[in-house]
Amino acid sequence: MDTTDCDPRRGGSHLGERFLASQRGLEMTRDQYAYPNRRNNNLLPRDWYSVEEWEGCAWAFRNDDHTEYSDAFLLVKRDQALVNFDLSMSYFGCLDAGEFEDALEQVLSKGRTFKPIMSLPDWEGAAGCYIMVFDHYKQFYVGTTGNIRQRIKQHWSARKLFDRILFGTPYDSVFPVDELRPLDTTRLYAARSRNPFSMEERVEKAADRRFCLNRMAGGEPTPLMVALTILDPRSRPLVPGVAPMTSEEYQRALTGVHDVVASAVALPPADAGEALASMDMGIRAVTLSSGELGFWSRRDEVGRAVVRGDLDTVRYSAFLEALGEHVVWPKADMQRNSVEG
Numbered sequence: 001m002d003t004t005d006c007d008p009r010r011g012g013s014h015l016g017e018r019f020l021a022s023q024r025g026l027e028m029t030r031d032q033y034a035y036p037n038r039r040n041n042n043l044l045p046r047d048w049y050s051v052e053e054w055e056g057c058a059w060a061f062r063n064d065d066h067t068e069y070s071d072a073f074l075l076v077k078r079d080q081a082l083v084n085f086d087l088s089m090s091y092f093g094c095l096d097a098g099e100f101e102d103a104l105e106q107v108l109s110k111g112r113t114f115k116p117i118m119s120l121p122d123w124e125g126a127a128g129c130y131i132m133v134f135d136h137y138k139q140f141y142v143g144t145t146g147n148i149r150q151r152i153k154q155h156w157s158a159r160k161l162f163d164r165i166l167f168g169t170p171y172d173s174v175f176p177v178d179e180l181r182p183l184d185t186t187r188l189y190a191a192r193s194r195n196p197f198s199m200e201e202r203v204e205k206a207a208d209r210r211f212c213l214n215r216m217a218g219g220e221p222t223p224l225m226v227a228l229t230i231l232d233p234r235s236r237p238l239v240p241g242v243a244p245m246t247s248e249e250y251q252r253a254l255t256g257v258h259d260v261v262a263s264a265v266a267l268p269p270a271d272a273g274e275a276l277a278s279m280d281m282g283i284r285a286v287t288l289s290s291g292e293l294g295f296w297s298r299r300d301e302v303g304r305a306v307v308r309g310d311l312d313t314v315r316y317s318a319f320l321e322a323l324g325e326h327v328v329w330p331k332a333d334m335q336r337n338s339v340e341g
Contacts (some may be wrong), residue, residue: 014182016119022103026183033179034081036074036330037162039066059307071313078305079320080329082172087238095210100138103208103217108189110206119187123148126192129199133187134180141177141213142204144196156182167215171295172235210235245284257301261311275317276302
């Protein structure tokens with residue numbers, strides 16, 4: 001049954017809810033993804049940091065108390081998020097639709113009482129477990145709440161906090177469900193429950209990780225569970241089959257990037273951006289001296305030059321634009337005439 005009568009540009013109804021036209025749109029788009037915000041949502045008490053730790057992350061902030069992110073942080077982190085976006089879209093596109101349906105049926109069977117939601121207002125005030133399905137991306141998300149209708153609407157209206165868009169590295173971070181928009185949710189299932197955490201744990205545990213957007217295990221989020229998840233975040237292999245690079249080749253490539261950066265700082269911004277963007281930006285599988293395998297690209301290393309202070313944000317912005325990216329600033333910064341140098 002089709003429960004959508006909604007134009008992504010003009011609004012309408014979807015799963016029983018009415019939507020007005022939105023600047024963000026009612027479907028996710030790359031240009032609206034990872035919208036930057038200067039607020040630091042991860043700040044811990046100052047005395048939890050050593051002097052070295054505090055000074056080591058000073059590049060990321062534009063004030064002494066580390067509550068507002070710098071231009072450098074916004075640019076580097078959004079670029080990392082967009083790399084993860086592109087890799088995630090490629091990953092979704094390679095998944096098998098039949099296997100996705102089988103995985104969804106598997107989690108639905110663990111709940112037993114899951115019902116398809118045709119009209120979300122019918123679930124106002126209902127406590128329980130829910131499953132959001134994103135057929136276009138062959139993904140689903142399992143959640144629990146005291147009010148199913150309001151929680152789903154929160155997902156639809158929220159943005160993932162900018163400094164939590166990535167949960168791991170750009171090469172393995174699980175895509176954030178709160179960046180998806182109302183029309184991306186093609187199906188909903190829910191089950192009323194007096195003990196929704198237990199149901200969520202059972203259902204989420206049965207999920208095939210290839211198709212599941214949950215970043216944490218199901219069940220009640222105890223402090224220990226949260227701490228363990230932060231220390232060892234869930235990940236997924238987003239870059240299979242990339243060209244390998246030996247440790248020696250990696251060191252030569254690093255030196256080459258550093259040389260181009262050193263030359264670029266003496267050039268006008270537009271020329272510097274073109275010079276930096278002319279390098280091969282392909283992702284490589286690097287065997288480190290420790291024997292571990294990691295992923296790296298020259299694009300990463302140009303970003304690290306900004307972190308180290310070897311490259312200013314004006315030339316880094318020009319580099320991103322030369323790659324075809326559109327540099328976006330927080331709304332509060334829209335009247336600015338220039339960026340930090």
